[in-house]
Structures are given as structure tokens and as C-alpha cells.
Amino acid sequence: MGKKIEILDVDSRQIMDDIKKAASPPEEVEHWVTIYVMGKPYQVPAGLTIMKALEYAGYRFIRGSGCRAGFCGACATVYRKKGEYRFRTALACQTTVEDGMYLSQIPFVPANKATYDIDKIEPSPTTLLEYYPEIARCVSCNTCTKACPQELDVMYYIQYAIRGDIKKVAELSFDCIQCGLCTLRCPAEIQHYHMAQFARRLYGKYYQPKSKWLERRLKEIDSGMYEKPFENLAKLRENPEKFKSLYYKILHEGMEKEEKRIEDPLEFIKGED
Amino acid sequence: MTLKLIRGYPEYMRESIEMVEKTRDQRIKEKEKEKELALTAEEREEVLNKFHPDYAPGGKRELRVGVNQGEIVPNEVADILEAWPALNPDEVDLNDIDYDVDVLIIGGGGAGTVAALWANYEGVPAENILIATKLRHGDANSMMAQGGIQAADRPWDSPIIHYMDVLGGGHFANKHELVKALTEDAPKIIKWHEELGVMYDKDEKGNFIERWGGGTSRKRLHSAKDYTGMEIMRVIRDEARNREIPVLEFSPAVELITTEDGEIGGAILWNMETKEYYVVRAKSTILATGGWGRLHIRGFPTTNHYGATADGLVMAYRAGARLRDLESVQYHPTGAAYPEQIVGLLITEKVRGMGATPVNKYGERFVFPLEPRDVEAAMFIRECFGKGNCVQTPTGMRGIWLDSPMIEELQGEGAIRKNLDAMYRMYKRFGIDMTKDPILVFPTLHYQNGGVEINANAQVLKGDGSPYPRFFAGGEVEGGVHGKNRLMGNSLLDYNVFGRRAGISAAKVVRNSSKPGKLTLKHVKIFTEEVKKINVPPERRSPILLPDYRGKRVLARKIDLPVMQ
Ligand SMILES: Cc1cc2nc3c(=O)[nH]c(=O)nc-3n(C[C@H](O)[C@H](O)[C@H](O)COP(=O)(O)OP(=O)(O)OC[C@H]3O[C@@H](n4cnc5c(N)ncnc54)[C@H](O)[C@@H]3O)c2cc1C
Ligand code: SF4
Ligand code: SF4
Ligand code: FES
Numbered sequence: 001m002g003k004k005i006e007i008l009d010v011d012s013r014q015i016m017d018d019i020k021k022a023a024s025p026p027e028e029v030e031h032w033v034t035i036y037v038m039g040k041p042y043q044v045p046a047g048l049t050i051m052k053a054l055e056y057a058g059y060r061f062i063r064g065s066g067c068r069a070g071f072c073g074a075c076a077t078v079y080r081k082k083g084e085y086r087f088r089t090a091l092a093c094q095t096t097v098e099d100g101m102y103l104s105q106i107p108f109v110p111a112n113k114a115t116y117d118i119d120k121i122e123p124s125p126t127t128l129l130e131y132y133p134e135i136a137r138c139v140s141c142n143t144c145t146k147a148c149p150q151e152l153d154v155m156y157y158i159q160y161a162i163r164g165d166i167k168k169v170a171e172l173s174f175d176c177i178q179c180g181l182c183t184l185r186c187p188a189e190i191q192h193y194h195m196a197q198f199a200r201r202l203y204g205k206y207y208q209p210k211s212k213w214l215e216r217r218l219k220e221i222d223s224g225m226y227e228k229p230f231e232n233l234a235k236l237r238e239n240p241e242k243f244k245s246l247y248y249k250i251l252h253e254g255m256e257k258e259e260k261r262i263e264d265p266l267e268f269i270k271g272e273d
Numbered sequence: 274m275t276l277k278l279i280r281g282y283p284e285y286m287r288e289s290i291e292m293v294e295k296t297r298d299q300r301i302k303e304k305e306k307e308k309e310l311a312l313t314a315e316e317r318e319e320v321l322n323k324f325h326p327d328y329a330p331g332g333k334r335e336l337r338v339g340v341n342q343g344e345i346v347p348n349e350v351a352d353i354l355e356a357w358p359a360l361n362p363d364e365v366d367l368n369d370i371d372y373d374v375d376v377l378i379i380g381g382g383g384a385g386t387v388a389a390l391w392a393n394y395e396g397v398p399a400e401n402i403l404i405a406t407k408l409r410h411g412d413a414n415s416m417m418a419q420g421g422i423q424a425a426d427r428p429w430d431s432p433i434i435h436y437m438d439v440l441g442g443g444h445f446a447n448k449h450e451l452v453k454a455l456t457e458d459a460p461k462i463i464k465w466h467e468e469l470g471v472m473y474d475k476d477e478k479g480n481f482i483e484r485w486g487g488g489t490s491r492k493r494l495h496s497a498k499d500y501t502g503m504e505i506m507r508v509i510r511d512e513a514r515n516r517e518i519p520v521l522e523f524s525p526a527v528e529l530i531t532t533e534d535g536e537i538g539g540a541i542l543w544n545m546e547t548k549e550y551y552v553v554r555a556k557s558t559i560l561a562t563g564g565w566g567r568l569h570i571r572g573f574p575t576t577n578h579y580g581a582t583a584d585g586l587v588m589a590y591r592a593g594a595r596l597r598d599l600e601s602v603q604y605h606p607t608g609a610a611y612p613e614q615i616v617g618l619l620i621t622e623k624v625r626g627m628g629a630t631p632v633n634k635y636g637e638r639f640v641f642p643l644e645p646r647d648v649e650a651a652m653f654i655r656e657c658f659g660k661g662n663c664v665q666t667p668t669g670m671r672g673i674w675l676d677s678p679m680i681e682e683l684q685g686e687g688a689i690r691k692n693l694d695a696m697y698r699m700y701k702r703f704g705i706d707m708t709k710d711p712i713l714v715f716p717t718l719h720y721q722n723g724g725v726e727i728n729a730n731a732q733v734l735k736g737d738g739s740p741y742p743r744f745f746a747g748g749e750v751e752g753g754v755h756g757k758n759r760l761m762g763n764s765l766l767d768y769n770v771f772g773r774r775a776g777i778s779a780a781k782v783v784r785n786s787s788k789p790g791k792l793t794l795k796h797v798k799i800f801t802e803e804v805k806k807i808n809v810p811p812e813r814r815s816p817i818l819l820p821d822y823r824g825k826r827v828l829a830r831k832i833d834l835p836v837m838q
């Protein structure tokens with residue numbers, strides 16, 4: 001494998017400096033917008049995320065910034081646009097600022113979580129209701145769905161929860177980042193995301209079938225059958241060149257014939273010196 | 274007003290996209306042939322030496338203080354290791370203990386949470402455990418992993434082949450006892466997750482749907498859509514909450530506490546909101562503070578969470594722990610290069626694993642898509658800055674295309690929504706449909722390959738190589754497992770395996786020993802003396818806790834008034 005690639009004559013240090021320059025924010029700002037941070041106006045460059053715009057304006061986050069990539073829900077934000085009455089919701093790290101945004105961050109939601117022993121539950125269609133009885137109070141207003149920055153069908157999964165369809169709740173809620181915006185907006189005070197977490201764990205544990213292959217592998221490991229090959233490899237390490245060539249053989253062979261079982265990798269280099 | 278965009282891209286970028294579209298059918302037909310592009314060992318060397326930020330000169334220097342004095346590390350890392358301690362030990366009263374616990378866990382990400390659970394399983398009561406963390410519980414790199422976790426559980430795979438892959442990926446510089454532990458424990462970890470109710474992608478029989486990861490010889494990447502890290506993290510966090518394990522949020526550790534007999538006896542925490550400190554005394558201490566992405570080594574953007582500032586390295590180093598493999602930094606080949614709002618954020622390797630090919634400005638393939646990360650990243654930089662076959666964005670970033678629409682053709686329509694929903698959603702938020710258009714990528718700072726050296730029991734090693742009996746580490750903060758380069762899916766595994774081992778080891782300490790000896794911060798003073806000798810600017814202090822992204826204009830006018838401090 002591998003064809004000769006051309007040898008390039010370059011100044012590596014210069015390249016690194018160029019990369020650094022390319023990755024830093026541009027010096028000149030071409031377009032500005034005005035945002036209102038909890039009512040106070042600030043001019044910030046257009047095209048930033050809400051999070052970066054707040055930082056540009058001089059705020060240094062302690063709360064309200066976690067992953068900075070749309071995975072943790074730390075940056076839940078409620079805003080309104082100038083001239084509108086409607087409240088909108090967003091993730092500050094995943095939303096571009098617009099001129100005339102009135103912004104307020106919601107870094108914490110005091111939602112209640114049920115505690116339970118996952119091993120002692122026998123899931124049934126009423127399990128979710130038992131632990132989160134308030135879901136029955138849903139008035140189907142769909143506010144939660146509208147609030148969800150992940151665009152999940154939140155009301156639907158609540159409806160399925162009421163009906164006891166754990167699988168549907170698990171699937172529909174899977175992309176939930178637990179930002180809490182649905183819960184804050186819900187007139188029935190439902191703790192959607194904690195309930196959904198419970199449903200997913202029940203589904204993962206009790207409804208998804210268990211892997212047989214995994215069982216088999218665990219038995220093999222317990223039987224000690226890999227100890228010997230591990231020892232052999234430890235010995236082979238004393239010869240680094242041989243060890244390396246074995247690695248490349250396994251790698252390339254695996255890429256060619258994935259489903260070939262190798263009991264003992266040393267078989268590969270049997271008879272070789 | 275602003276630049277006119279057509280389905281998310283400016284017109285000039287569209288021209289390049291058209292070239293990508295033209296070659297797509299042919300490339301799909303010849304997908305199998307991509308393997309021929311895989312580089313030989315010598316070719317890998319050539320490319321790494323010239324184009325990998327780790328190898329290019331100018332980015333590193335020799336450490337002048339501490340246990341690893343004389344070793345080479347990235348400048349940004351040397352800056353914080355050679356800094357003045359942020360905490361003045363004379364301002365702290367160690368006799369006034371705020372928390373007296375069995376197990377102190379520093380860092381509430383994946384490793385910390387796993388350690389807490391296993392310490393609890395092993396008999397340490399929840400109320401005697403304390404997790405101290407910088408942001409919220411779970412605001413961590415662990416929450417962000419998309420691609421998956423490796424474990425050899427398919428019939429034609431084995432822990433031994435996994436072991437070989439880890440070593441080869443790490444350029445054979447890994448610590449063998451750790452790699453063995455990693456690969457042998459892997460199936461147990463997946464089993465544990467199954468029992469906790471982690472929703473992995475499975476087939477109808479219950480076996481895992483497994484995919485290729487770069488640099489592996491078998492498909493062994495287990496995933497939960499492209500929210501794998503989030504799914505595992507939120508389940509273990511939920512379990513920690515069920516068990517009512519105490520967590521102190523927004524209260525990072527700022528210094529370890531040592532004991533008169535040379536042990537670790539807890540830590541000083543600092544409440545970032547009220548600015549008060551807490552003294553924690555602990556029978557055993559577990560370091561789980563994660564990585565260093567927010568140091569922006571060599572000016573690269575990063576995939577990491579806000580709190581990834583290498584505090585754990587700083588604290589452990591001052592206390593006398595040995596660090597290793599810090600000269601090697603992992604840059605992920607595919608960070609977003611466009612649009613500006615998401616520059617540096619991760620495009621999971623799974624996108625390539627599912628068939629998307631990296632192509633240059635002209636729609637040509639130039640690299641085997643699943644080389645180990647360092648090689649792949651270097652090849653991208655070569656194409657952009659060595660050959661100039663790249664697309665430049667309106668803000669000056671350069672990148673090459675990752676031809677995501679191929680996934681839909683190869684795996685069937687809807688495959689992206691089904692498996693890469695997080696990616697799809699992120700691009701859609703900025704007006705780009707990755708099922709129809711390719712996405713622009715460039716390497717991004719991703720992972721701390723090395724760290725605090727541990728042994729197979731997760732005990733931290735001192736400068737002389739002997740283990741601290743009461744001090745453990747797990748996850749990205751620790752080093753040795755991955756050698757000089759980590760393969761995808763092995764760090765989620767790492768934090769589970771060594772978080773678990775740390776928790777079990779800590780519980781053993783709790784069972785077998787009494788309170789630690791007399792607490793002291795003498796080590797901080799000794800270290801300060803060392804720093805004094807080497808001319809460090811007075812404002813350079815660490816741990817830095819959080820990066821500072823405030824605008825230059827504001828900082829230029831910022832003044833501190835001697836009131837309201
Ligand atoms: C975007 C992204 C994608 C990834 N994808 C994958 C993947 O697909 N597969 C894979 O295997 N790996 C992946 N990784 C790597 C993997 O997620 C991490 O290496 C791993 O989760 C680290 O776990 P950890 O517990 O050691 O650190 P973290 O999860 O980062 O946890 C560390 C915690 O400690 C806290 N902390 C920091 N300093 C202090 C302090 N001074 N005091 C108290 N607390 C502190 C942090 O805020 C954080 O909460 C990815 C990483 C990122 C960033
Ligand atoms: S379901 Fe609720 S908690 Fe989950 S992402 Fe949507 S709004 Fe946030
Ligand atoms: S907001 Fe509350 S009441 Fe309205 S639909 Fe959603 S769950 Fe039901
Ligand atoms: S900071 Fe994590 S979702 Fe925005």
C-alpha cells in the first residue's frame with residue numbers, strides 16, 4: 001500500500017504562523033449590530049454567536065457557558081426581537097446575533113428529578129406516571145415543543161409518556177440536551193427532561209435486547225484465554241522492529257478482511273524471523 | 274449588508290462545490306480504491322515532519338522547573354506549568370476544615386463521575402464522597418464526544434488486536450500495562466453501560482452496530498447516534514444523582530494539599546461565585562480534570578469545553594507528580610472551518626467512517642480517509658498550506674471539503690439524519706444542509722495525549738516513579754495510555770476504565786487506612802521558590818480556570834477600582 005507522495009519543500013514554521021493568523025478573529029469589523037443584554041445596549045460585530053457577542057461586549061462567563069458546541073444545555077437563552085411580542089428560545093453558543101435582540105440567559109432551572117433504583121424497577125405502562133405523576137396534567141398546548149432548541153417533538157413524547165409507551169419517549173427524546181427550556185415554559189410544571197432521561201434508561205436497560213457477542217467475550221476474558229497471547233506479545237516487544245511489522249500486518253489485513261478471526265496474532269509471523 | 278449566501282455558502286465557494294459534485298459519482302464507484310492512498314510508514318514520517326503542528330519547529334520549549342525539568346512541551350503548556358501559583362498559601366487556614374471526606378474527586382466530567390460511582394459500589398457511602406467541579410456537573414469534554422467508544426466484542430475481534438491498534442496508533446510509546454488494562458476492561462465497561470441503560474445503537478438481535486475508527490484494524494466503535502458522549506455522561510450523572518453523591522459546582526480545585534509525610538491529603542477549592550475558599554481533607558484524592566484544549570496551543574481553535582484549561586496538570590505538577598508524553602498534542606483532522614460561528618467545533622470522525630471522503634478545492638481525493646489522526650491532520654494541512662488546493666473562507670480560514678452527501682448515496686437516504694443528527698442540526702442552524710452540500714473542514718486542537726503518569730491501579734506516580742498511595746487519576750488528565758497519539762473511541766473508554774480503577778483503588782484506601790497526615794501547602798512555597806529563579810512575569814498565574822475571550826476594546830478600557838472587590 002502507499003504510493004510515493006511528492007516531497008514538498010516548505011517552511012513549516014511559517015505555515016504554523018499562517019494558520020494562527022487565519023484562525024484568529026479578523027481585526028477589522030465590517031458590520032455591526034446592536035444587542036440588548038438584559039436590557040442594556042451593546043454594539044457587537046455581526047456574525048458572532050450570542051455567546052461570543054456577549055464576550056465581545058465584555059462579559060466573562062462563569063455560568064451560562066459549558067461545551068460551547070450545542071451539547072450541554074448550559075447556555076439556554078430567552079430573547080425577543082425588536083418590534084415583536086413573542087418570546088423565543090435559543091442556545092447562545094449555536095445562534096447568530098441579530099440586530100435588536102433582547103437577551104436573557106437562563107443558566108439554571110430548579111427542576112425536580114425523581115430518584116430511583118434502576119435495578120429494582122419492573123417497567124410497565126404506568127411506570128413513568130408513577131415517578132412523574134405531573135405529566136398527566138399536560139394540557140397539550142405545545143409550548144414545550146416551540147421552546148425546544150433541539151426542535152424535538154416534546155409534547156408528543158409527553159403524550160406517549162402518559163400512554164406508557166417508553167420506547168417512543170426514549171426515541172423521540174433522544175437528542176435532548178437537558179437545557180430545561182421546555183420545563184420553564186410549561187404551564188403544567190412538567191419536568192420533561194428528567195422524565196425522558198428516566199424513560200431512556202428504562203428502554204436501554206429493559207427493552208433493548210442484550211448483546212450475545214458481548215456476553216461471549218466476557219466469558220472468554222474471564223476464562224483467561226487472552227493471558228497467554230498477551231504474554232507472547234510482551235515478549236515480542238523486545239524486538240521492536242518485528243513488533244511494528246506485526247502491527248502493520250494486522251492493520252492492513254484487518255482493513256482487507258475484517259471478519260477474519262485472529263486467535264493469537266503471533267500466528268501471523270509464524271516461521272518468520 | 275452582509276455577504277450574500279446561497280444555501281449557506283458565498284457564491285465563490287459554490288463554484289468549488291460544483292467541482293466536488295462533478296467528481297462525486299466516480300469517487301463513489303471507486304470508494305474501495307481509497308485504501309490505495311494509505312501511506313507507508315516512511316510517507317507518514319515525511320508528512321508529519323513537515324505539516325503536523327507538533328513537529329513543525331517553534332511551538333515548544335524546555336521546561337525549566339519541576340519534576341520534568343528539561344523535557345520539551347508546547348509553549349502554552351510551559352507557560353502555565355512555570356507560572357506563579359494563583360493561590361497564596363498564607364491566606365489559607367488549613368486547620369479549619371470545611372469538608373472532611375473519604376474520597377475527594379476533582380472534576381465532575383466522565384472520569385470523575387465513574388470514579389464516584391465505583392467508589393460507592395465498593396462500599397464508600399455517598400455522603401463521604403465529594404465531587405468538586407468547575408462548571409456544572411457534566412459540563413465537560415465527556416458530554417461532547419460524538420463518534421463512539423471502542424471495545425473488542427465482535428467474534429472476529431479481540432482485546433489483543435485492540436491492544437495492537439492502540440500501540441500502533443500511539444507510535445509504540447504507550448505504557449503497556451495501561452493499554453492492557455484499557456483493552457481488557459473494555460467489554461466489561463460496555464456491559465456496565467448496558468446494565469445502567471445506556472442506549473447504544475444495536476441491531477435487532479441486540480448486538481452493537483459497530484463502525485470503523487481511524488487507525489483501527491477492526492470495526493469496534495460503539496455509538497449512540499452522534500451523541501455517544503452525551504448519552505453515556507447523562508446516564509452516569511443520572512445514576513450519581515440517584516445515589517445522591519454530593520457535587521459542589523462552580524468550585525474548582527486551585528491547589529492540592531500535601532501532607533507532612535509526602536502524601537496528597539485533599540485540595541483547596543475556590544467558589545468562583547462568592548470567591549471564598551474551602552479546605553477539603555480526604556483519605557484519598559482522585560484527579561479527573563480532563564484536558565487542555567482551551568489553551569489554544571499554537572493558536573488553533575479547539576473542540577473542547579470551556580473549562581479544559583489543564584488545571585489538573587498544574588496542581589499535580591506542583592505537588593511533585595510526574596508528567597509524560599506532553600509534547601504530543603492531538604489535532605483532530607476535521608474541525609469546522611466554515612461558517613465562522615462554529616470554527617473549530619468537531620465534525621466527528623464518524624462522518625468519514627460512514628463514507629464521506631475528504632477532497633480538495635477541485636473535488637479530488639488526496640488522502641485515505643481513515644489514517645491515524647495525526648497523519649490525516651497533517652495531510653489536510655499539506656493540501657491547504659503546502660499545495661494551496663484549498664478553499665479560503667471570507668474570514669481567512671482555509672479548509673478542504675468533507676463530501677458528506679456521499680453518505681446518503683452509500684448508506685441510503687436518511688442515513689445522516691439517523692446517525693449524524695447532531696452534525697446535521699449544527700449545520701442547519703447556520704443554513705447549510707450537509708445531506709446535499711459538502712462541509713468545509715480544517716484540523717482543530719482536540720486532545721491531550723499525555724498527562725499525569727499513572728500505573729494500572731490508576732495511582733499517580735511521583736517524580737521518582739513510586740506511586741502515591743492516596744492519589745489517583747483517570748481520564749484525559751492522565752497520560753501513558755495513548756502514547757503519542759490517541760485513536761478515536763479510546764478516550765471515552767479511557768475515562769471509564771481508569772475512572773473505574775481510580776474509584777476502586779480509592780475505596781481500598783478508605784477501607785485500609787485512617788485519615789491522612791498533617792496537612793500542608795509547603796509544596797506550593799517550594800515551587801514558588803523555583804519559579805522565582807527563572808524570571809516569570811508577575812501576571813502569569815495558574816491554574817487559569819477559564820479562558821478569557823472578552824473583546825480587546827473592552828479590556829483596553831477595563832480598570833479595577835479599590836472598592837467592591
Ligand atoms: C468534541 C469532542 C468529541 C470527542 N469525541 C470522542 C469520541 O467520539 N470518542 C472518544 O473516545 N473520545 C472523544 N473525545 C474525547 C473524550 O470525550 C474526552 O477525552 C473524555 O471524555 C475526557 O473525560 P474526562 O472525564 O477525563 O474529562 P472531562 O469530561 O473534560 O471532565 C473534566 C471535568 O473537570 C472539570 N475541571 C477542570 N478543571 C477543574 C478544576 N480545577 N477543579 C474542578 N474541576 C475541574 C471540567 O470542567 C470537567 O467538568 C471527544 C472530545 C471532544 C471535546
Ligand atoms: S426537550 Fe426540553 S430540555 Fe430537552 S432539549 Fe428540548 S427544551 Fe431542552
Ligand atoms: S408545555 Fe406542558 S402542558 Fe403544554 S404541551 Fe408541553 S407538556 Fe403539555
Ligand atoms: S454551551 Fe453547551 S449547549 Fe451551549
